[in-house]
Amino acid sequence: AQSVAQPEDQVNVAEGNPLTVKCTYSVSGNPYLFWYVQYPNRGLQFLLKYITGDNLVKGSYGFEAEFNKSQTSFHLKKPSALVSDSALYFCAVRGNYGQNFVFGPGTRLSVLP
């Protein structure tokens, strides 16, 4: 069965500092990994995805994520956090056998001015 873990409910970081939001997964076959962001009272917005190729994926708003197959992780990163990055972040995975997406529980990121 597929599963996604986001071990931190909340991440606090000061503005200008680097941020990391962690994600680990379990899936049959090759993983297809996604990050979405949700701002208050809004739907989820796509940030980036890993399908194949380079392990470092760059996405919207300066975010990037690193795929690590041996650690089954796909951590979201940004070199310099902005207050406007404060939101709820979801990691999602699907396998290559036609399964549907499975979403993690979400991590709330707070960037403090």
Added chain:
Amino acid sequence: NAGVTQTPKFRVLKTGQSMTLLCAQDMNHEYMYWYRQDPGMGLRLIHYSVGEGTTAKGEVPDGYNVSRLKKQNFLLGLESAAPSQTSVYFCASSYRTGTITDTQYFGPGTRLTVL
């Protein structure tokens, strides 16, 4: 281009009442999905559709029904609402490209409270 829209945005029901949530997309997407979002549990798939006239069960289908009579619309029905169905409901859609790497596009959500 409105993307994915959902109506209504908010609704309060009494136990046993019925209602239908409407999702519409104008991106000509083949695939459409209904999720529910509960605190600490992420999004869970209720039902989905891979094309007009087809539907399938997701992870938590009990108590819900769906219909996809038109490609652009995906309806979620609650026949007899229960307090456990209090949640935020999201619709999403994606292209069918022949692969399974499609990005999903989400609507703004419907907040449902069942008393």
